[in-house]
Amino acid sequence: MRRIGIDVGGTNTDAVLIEEGKVVRAVKAPTSEDVTTGILDSLKSLGSTGVLAGKKIDGVMIGTTHFINAVVQRRSLTKVAALRLGMPASASLPPFCDWPEDLAALVRGGVWMVEGGHEYDGRLFMPLDEAAVTGAVQEMKAAGLRSVAISAIFSPLDPGHERRAAELVAAVIPDAVITCSSDLGRIGLLERENAGLLNAALADLARDTIAAFETAIADSGIAAPLFITQNDGTVAEAGQARRLPVYSFASGATNSMRGAAYLSGLADAMVIDVGGTTADVGQLKHGFPREANSVVKVGGVRTLFRMPDLLSIGLGGGSHVQLDPLKVGPVSVGYRLLKEGIAFGGRQLTTTDVAVASGVLNLGDRKKVAHLDAATCKKVFDEAARLAEEAIDRMKTEAGDVPLIAVGGGAFLIPEKLPGVSRVVHVEHGDCANAVGAAIAQVSGECDQIFKDLSRTDALAAAQGIANDRAVAAGAARASLTTIESEDMPLAYLPGNSVRVRVRVVGDVAAG
Amino acid sequence: MKRRQLSLDDIESLAVGAWILGTGGGGNPYLPLLNMRMLYKDGHRVELMDAADLADDDWVGTVANMGAPLVGQERLTDSLTLAKAVTVMERHLGRRFAALMSMEIGGANGVRPFMAAAHLNLPVVDSDTMGRAYPELQMTSVAVGGLSGDPVSLVDVRGFESIVHKVPNWKWAERIGRKICVEYGSVAATCQPPRTGAEVKQWGIHGTTTKAIALGTAVRKAQREHTDPVAAILSVEPGKLLYTGKVIDVARRATEGFLRGIARFDGIDDFRGSQLAINFQNEWIVAHRDGEPLAMTPDLICVLDTASGEAVGSETIRYGQRVTVIALPPTPIFLTAKGLEHVGPRAFGYDLDFRSVFSS
Numbered sequence: 064m065r066r067i068g069i070d071v072g073g074t075n076t077d078a079v080l081i082e083e084g085k086v087v088r089a090v091k092a093p094t095s096e097d098v099t100t101g102i103l104d105s106l107k108s109l110g111s112t113g114v115l116a117g118k119k120i121d122g123v124m125i126g127t128t129h130f131i132n133a134v135v136q137r138r139s140l141t142k143v144a145a146l147r148l149g150m151p152a153s154a155s156l157p158p159f160c161d162w163p164e165d166l167a168a169l170v171r172g173g174v175w176m177v178e179g180g181h182e183y184d185g186r187l188f189m190p191l192d193e194a195a196v197t198g199a200v201q202e203m204k205a206a207g208l209r210s211v212a213i214s215a216i217f218s219p220l221d222p223g224h225e226r227r228a229a230e231l232v233a234a235v236i237p238d239a240v241i242t243c244s245s246d247l248g249r250i251g252l253l254e255r256e257n258a259g260l261l262n263a264a265l266a267d268l269a270r271d272t273i274a275a276f277e278t279a280i281a282d283s284g285i286a287a288p289l290f291i292t293q294n295d296g297t298v299a300e301a302g303q304a305r306r307l308p309v310y311s312f313a314s315g316a317t318n319s320m321r322g323a324a325y326l327s328g329l330a331d332a333m334v335i336d337v338g339g340t341t342a343d344v345g346q347l348k349h350g351f352p353r354e355a356n357s358v359v360k361v362g363g364v365r366t367l368f369r370m371p372d373l374l375s376i377g378l379g380g381g382s383h384v385q386l387d388p389l390k391v392g393p394v395s396v397g398y399r400l401l402k403e404g405i406a407f408g409g410r411q412l413t414t415t416d417v418a419v420a421s422g423v424l425n426l427g428d429r430k431k432v433a434h435l436d437a438a439t440c441k442k443v444f445d446e447a448a449r450l451a452e453e454a455i456d457r458m459k460t461e462a463g464d465v466p467l468i469a470v471g472g473g474a475f476l477i478p479e480k481l482p483g484v485s486r487v488v489h490v491e492h493g494d495c496a497n498a499v500g501a502a503i504a505q506v507s508g509e510c511d512q513i514f515k516d517l518s519r520t521d522a523l524a525a526a527q528g529i530a531n532d533r534a535v536a537a538g539a540a541r542a543s544l545t546t547i548e549s550e551d552m553p554l555a556y557l558p559g560n561s562v563r564v565r566v567r568v569v570g571d572v573a574a575g
Numbered sequence: 576m577k578r579r580q581l582s583l584d585d586i587e588s589l590a591v592g593a594w595i596l597g598t599g600g601g602g603n604p605y606l607p608l609l610n611m612r613m614l615y616k617d618g619h620r621v622e623l624m625d626a627a628d629l630a631d632d633d634w635v636g637t638v639a640n641m642g643a644p645l646v647g648q649e650r651l652t653d654s655l656t657l658a659k660a661v662t663v664m665e666r667h668l669g670r671r672f673a674a675l676m677s678m679e680i681g682g683a684n685g686v687r688p689f690m691a692a693a694h695l696n697l698p699v700v701d702s703d704t705m706g707r708a709y710p711e712l713q714m715t716s717v718a719v720g721g722l723s724g725d726p727v728s729l730v731d732v733r734g735f736e737s738i739v740h741k742v743p744n745w746k747w748a749e750r751i752g753r754k755i756c757v758e759y760g761s762v763a764a765t766c767q768p769p770r771t772g773a774e775v776k777q778w779g780i781h782g783t784t785t786k787a788i789a790l791g792t793a794v795r796k797a798q799r800e801h802t803d804p805v806a807a808i809l810s811v812e813p814g815k816l817l818y819t820g821k822v823i824d825v826a827r828r829a830t831e832g833f834l835r836g837i838a839r840f841d842g843i844d845d846f847r848g849s850q851l852a853i854n855f856q857n858e859w860i861v862a863h864r865d866g867e868p869l870a871m872t873p874d875l876i877c878v879l880d881t882a883s884g885e886a887v888g889s890e891t892i893r894y895g896q897r898v899t900v901i902a903l904p905p906t907p908i909f910l911t912a913k914g915l916e917h918v919g920p921r922a923f924g925y926d927l928d929f930r931s932v933f934s935s
Contacts, residue, residue, distance in 0.1 A: 152732045155610055155653035182760045183646050189733070216649045251648045253606075346895070353895065372895060456843060457821065457897055513645075563645070 064121050067109065067285070068502025069102060070318055070495075071127040076101035077498035078109045086326075088114050089495040098129055099275045106283040120287035122572065123280050124298050126314040126501040127291070133268050134261060134362035137165065142172035143263040144208040146199060146232070147256065148179030148191060148215035148224045158214070158256055163363035170264045172208040175199035179224045180216030183561070184515055188216055191224045193231060200235040209236060212263035214244035214256040220512055222246075240266040246307060249511050250563070254358060254367040261364060262309040269308035273301050290572070295369040296321045296351050296500065297507040297569055300538050309368065312361060317371050318500030320345050320352045323468040325503045326490035332466040333455050333484070336496065337473030339381040340395035344374045344454045347468075349547045351569070369509075376454045380473035384412045384443055391446045406432050414476055417443045423475050447476040456483050470496040506572055508534025508544075511565040519551060519562065526564040539570035578622040578698050581788075583615045586689065588791030591885060593685030595790050595808070596783070596903075598875050599889040600857035601682015601708030602644040610654050610690050619693035624674060626702045626779050629772030633673035635700060636661045636769060638688040641729070641752060642762035644890060647683070654690035656732045656764045661691050663736045664728040664766035676700040676775065678715065678767050680783040681708030681858075702779030706906040707875050710833055710857040712752075713745035714918045716908045717770065720778035724748040729755050729763040780906040786812070794884040804884020805899045815932050817862065817870055818851045818900040819844050819881060825892055833857055838878075838892055840900075851900065853878070855889040860923045862900065870932045871920045873905035902932045 070077045071094055079089040090108040095101035133139045145158035158174050159167045177195035180188040211232050215224045222245035229241045244259040277289055291304035292314040304311055319336040330350040336343045346353045352371035359370050377393020381400045384391055396403040396411050403409035406419040406427030418424040420432035421440040464485040469477035470493040479487050492499060510529040514522035535541050548567040590608035640652055665671055675688045680703040692699045704715035724745035729737045729752060737755050742748045756763040793811045797804035820840035827836035835856050842849040853862045859876035862869045870876050878887045881897045909918050920927040
């Protein structure tokens with residue numbers, strides 16, 4: 064298997080080539096304004112030694128912050144028609160009701176609410192009012208809206224009404240781009256609907272961006288399918304990512320952690336990814352980051368996206384160092400390190416300067432930091448280690464000592480021994496762990512549903528079957544599927560032994 | 576009658592404070608808060624009044640939602656349906672209410688009376704009947720006081736209206752109401768048994784809305800100023816810090832319609848090496864530190880997110896969360912022999928004599 068992984072970060076676009084489980088080459092190119100040029104440059108640089116010549120590439124996996132940036136920066140967004148099926152319930156909280164006003168003004172093309180939806184146990188809440196749906200769609204058409212987000216009460220349990228409404232939309236607006244909230248998972252109407260609305264708002268950008276990625280790959284002479292990495296450390300085929308761009312919102316941190324697992328060979332460990340300004344601490348379980356289970360805000364909008372649970376602290380290679388009293392971070396010189404660091408002729412003492420002075424790093428001019436004696440350097444390193452230790456202790460969920468993988472450009476700040484850590488693992492290519500994580504991404508399937516009148520074992524088995532089928536539908540090879548999360552929660556007040564089960568499985572991309 | 580209008584900022588604080596007083600249950604007040612934001616945007620306003628300013632023969636309606644919090648996340652309760660539970664009760668009684676009040680200040684029900692009040696143009700009394708959240712109807716100050724448990728109105732958004740007209744006691748009100756609620760789809764807007772002004776003055780737990788607003792204001796101020804939110808809470812309430820740690824295990828099971836279980840914590844900072852376990856029945860009930868009872872109902876056991884100071888609920892608490900556990904004092908009504916019979920540790924099946932963390 065031969066794959067190229069690309070991570071489009073804020074500063075650099077990293078690319079790696081992985082062949083039969085080994086990193087053959089890793090390169091960095093500056094991220095370009097249009098994103099595509101940076102990808103093309105990194106691919107050219109990757110192939111410049113001839114490693115790609117005449118070889119078949121099985122896939123190019125790209126991780127990008129393009130979609131989340133569009134929402135955060137309020138640009139390139141599509142006007143959305145919101146169609147909710149659930150009247151007369153929830154009428155006082157219509158779609159967009161908890162959005163920041165500036166973002167709602169850009170995205171809200173119109174709101175329609177009609178009767179429909181289900182109960183928690185699958186009973187009908189109200190029959191779908193098809194005439195009202197068709198009437199709404201005619202108004203959407205008259206308003207020139209093409210991107211439609213459909214949500215229905217309890218649609219993760221029964222997506223029937225959303226699907227039927229989608230047919231009715233397509234009958235009137237044949238080129239409509241339709242997002243059904245049931246494709247975006249979880250229980251929680253407003254948060255799921257918000258995810259659907261954001262997804263619909265990204266319809267045009269997703270189409271254009273993924274087309275540009277495909278062009279960049281074709282222009283570089285590589286003939287390989289394109290995959291986009293997702294928030295949870297898996298990939299989606301380009302077609303699916305185009306349909307559900309919100310799933311690719313926050314893949315950078317996830318890719319780093321997955322890359323760390325891969326490069327170290329450890330599936331269960333703590334990871335610290337030390338960049339220029341911040342260090343992200345997370346926990347790997349079965350080779351995947353532990354997910355945040357709570358509400359995640361994106362550009363001010365509440366959602367329930369699958370995102371890794373991370374603790375960020377202000378510690379990095381560019382962190383300001385103050386000697387008396389001793390203080391490291393949280394302020395950083397960031398990408399200006401090569402101008403402002405003392406070893407590079409600047410005036411700000413940074414952690415990198417201390418590493419140069421003590422001989423840990425061979426960068427800049429060591430003479431410029433000769434005034435820092437060994438005792439001072441040790442004090443700074445000890446303080447950095449204390450900050451890291453505290454963050455790791457807060458993120459750990461086991462009482463015993465666990466291994467820690469240190470990656471990222473600032474990984475030199477992490478010492479070989481830390482309290483609460485069984486061993487610290489520094490890996491080769493750790494500074495490109497994010498692109499490595501993209502290259503090795505897998506395909507996942509998830510089921511989050513309420514089961515009634517089933518034993519716990521049967522409910523878990525039913526959920527597992529649904530998750531497996533979804534993973535295969537998303538492009539996974541069935542034989543490679545493994546369960547990485549399985550969680551059940553009995554529901555207070557609901558009758559008949561109701562249990563909410565969440566199962567997630569992953570597998571390798573099926574050979575095409 | 577002296578009344579004070581609440582600002583939207585007061586209600587934002589009320590939502591944060593009510594969630595803390597929910598002691599793990601009662602449901603997150605976020606959706607009721609959203610409703611209040613919409614109502615204020617449309618020009619509605621609500622007023623708070625003291626129980627002392629009620630006439631003895633005034634009638635007061637007690638507003639609460641009943642049902643599974645999970646269903647409430649899909650079938651979002653709208654404010655008009657809550658208002659209807661009140662008007663259905665008024666029609667049944669043939670009387671008008673002079674004011675509304677909360678059944679439980681803890682959780683989402685601490686905010687819901689204001690949703691009905693906004694439509695009905697009624698003031699809300701600064702009192703409730705739990706001073707926190709509890710899982711059952713007989714766990715109220717009015718039940719401890721021996722007041723009647725009927726009638727109860729239950730309303731569904733599709734236009735269904737039910738009245739539980741006559742029951743022998745609170746347990747039966749709970750059982751029959753629960754059946755109706757389940758048929759509705761496990762969510763119902765309710766108006767609890769009507770109370771006279773005299774009853775509210777004698778048996779209400781007073782000043783609890785104001786207390787929730789003060790708690791929320793302190794937390795929100797600390798969040799804005801990046802100071803310690805837990806210290807802020809303890810500066811406005813005579814509470815006690817019990818523990819700081821992270822969640823290492825949560826075992827949940829649904830029995831008899833409740834979410835029961837135990838959450839285990841491993842200490843950090845000053846509590847390193849010390850283990851905490853909290854048993855819950857929707858709400859946090861009994862906490863043991865290193866095997867010894869540390870805190871128990873009716874003392875309020877509040878589990879807070881250490882960084883934000885906001886409450887952490889038993890239904891959503893998860894592995895790895897960093898939390899601070901504090902105790903807040905309960906209403907004296909629950910500290911009597913009769914009160915402890917209703918809400919002491921034995922009422923929840925724990926063979927423990929109540930010992931307050933505030934007694935030493």
